[in-house]
Amino acid sequence: MIQIPSADLDPASDVAQLTARLIDLESVSGNEGVIAYAVERALRRLEHLEVVRDGDCVMARTRLGRAERVILAGHIDTVPLPTAPGSRGTVPSAWEGDVLFGRGATDMKGGVAVQLALAAALAEPTRDITFIFYDHEEVEASLSGLGRVAASYPEWLEADFAVLLEPTDGTVEGGCNGTARFDVRVAGKAAHSARAWMGQNAIHGAAEILVRLRDHEPATVHVDGLDYRESLNAVKISGGTAGNVIPDSTVIEVNYRFAPDKTPEQAEDYVRALLEGFTVERTDAAAGARPGLQHPAAAAFVAAVGAEPKPKYGWTDVARFSALGVPAVNFGPGDALLAHTDDEHVQADAVRACLRALTTWLS
Template identity: 80%
Template sequence: MTVLPVNRLDLEGDVAALTAALLDIESVSGNEASIADAVESALRALGRLEVVRDGDTVMARTNLGRSERVILAGHLDTVPLPSVPGSRGTVPSSWEGEVLYGRGATDMKGGVAVQLALAAQLAEPTRDVTYIFYDHEEVDAALSGLGRVARSYPEWLKADFAILLEPTDGTVEGGCNGTMRFQARTTGKAAHSARAWMGENAIHGAAEILVRLRDHEPATVRVEGLDYRESLNAVRISGGTAGNVIPDAAMVEINYRFAPDKDLAQAEAYVRNLLEGFDLVVTDASAGARPGLDRPAAASFVAAVGAEPKPKYGWTDVARFSALGVPAVNFGPGDALLAHSDNEHVEAEAIRGCLRALRTWLD
């Protein structure tokens, strides 16, 4: 039996080159074993960190007795590779000058490379640091490696502050909006479309739902100094059985992105009030996260970065930390708008700049 060598990662060299090496290890959700092996091997080789492996999640931490502990977290998986021939956001990676292309370049192997470089370069950080590299972020939340850590290793998520190295173009993004999905169903009576008066059209019955959503004015809510823009939209509609049958059922799927001033019960009540009289079923819900920028560790980090913090409109795993009472922000290299695209790329200097900012703060 031939034993294949573990992918070797150079944590001491250029962090952009390290990003390319990570991109070259295909790690679509469910296939993270190889990259987790490489990360685990590189961290254990440092010899000064406590390292634990759980499935395809790898955790490492310093134990220097510092007065504060921070968590640096990032996911190892990516969305599936592009299916369009000639796409550059694929595996293996490629360079065009100082721009690195490949699946996961922005979401989020640049951030993972920064974590690994910090683990290698910071022998005596001013704060104790916990590094978490987790699996299954891009799929069903129930499969999340970070969620598994919270259940099986809760002591590893105890900290004063957490940074999720999701792409933010080098800007601190505090907290995140929550998200909730509903199905609004209408019922009618089936009939032949040539005798429509014998039936009741369920699709037409959904029109009032769409009118209320169209006319709804989304709020902008200030939370701890950051303005979170909400949105409430129909994202899918279905109904009908045949081209000559009056439909007896229809469904409108609705997504509500709500500011972190609301908990799940309040967000649900808001939508039910707007769509009173309709049958609503909640199909998915994740609470948002307050920014927590007033905490000492968070405030010092924002000061070190030196840029005005912004709100995070999309949902990220900072919400998991917030639920545990750990204030968390998003901060990482790359443009989030390029995530999952067939043209996914990141500038080498953005990765290096992210590393410099975090090292300055922690060293």
């Protein structure tokens, strides 16, 4: 039985203080029960919302018959707490002036606080709103609460447009790059290193792979008004069994971040062509997401934010919405470069500014 959390959430309170209360509810992936209960309880007090809970994912929506429906989504879990002495990005939260420190301050309890504040404040929004507070984002994709909802409650993810409140430092980041990983294998022949001429060194044979990757010039691809910068890199290499044995195999792990104009299959074809002559095995892939900024709801959102949109180079869950035919962008408080760091923090004014922008758009 889930224990009632000691920190009661008041969505009508100052959104920066609400962020601190959310941080105080430790929610490392797999331990989201308490925060999910607190979010659910806060939402069920709001009579204008329909609320459903699936596992540790909490969903709420207005049903006003508006011409458009938008989704505001954010994950309630965090990465593990830092262990280094003196770390400030931990639990409970701590204030230093107007700067809030704590695990999840940027990724992404500031965004979750904005969702809760909007849910409480907007009983009559100009667009119908679906709020998704989901679990297990910081772990393997198969556990994602958002993926589970897509399978179990697909009607809850039907919308004209979606905003994922990941940290973007107050700038709209459209879509996201896709990502794919590959194992590139080189076979050799083992021998005693004192008689190396009797074998074939697989590590030496991998040199050509590294040369091709080093000399590769990643593309910048224009997609729907934004320029997505690609990258293709060796990220891990393994091979060899002992200090006196010529290695008979080597594996280089390659990561390709590809623009959202490509499918994972097209990305694989590209890597295979570059590394022709070697054994290439795709081990993981996730499609990117086009920004969808041409949609009227997206254009109105960009105008409300008042900043030039940028591309999202990393992969985020906007790709899940894109796969469902829902254009989506990333927009939330905090600097993404501070996510997961030992001194994770967010400016109080950044959380408030995010709330103002979304309130303007939806009012």
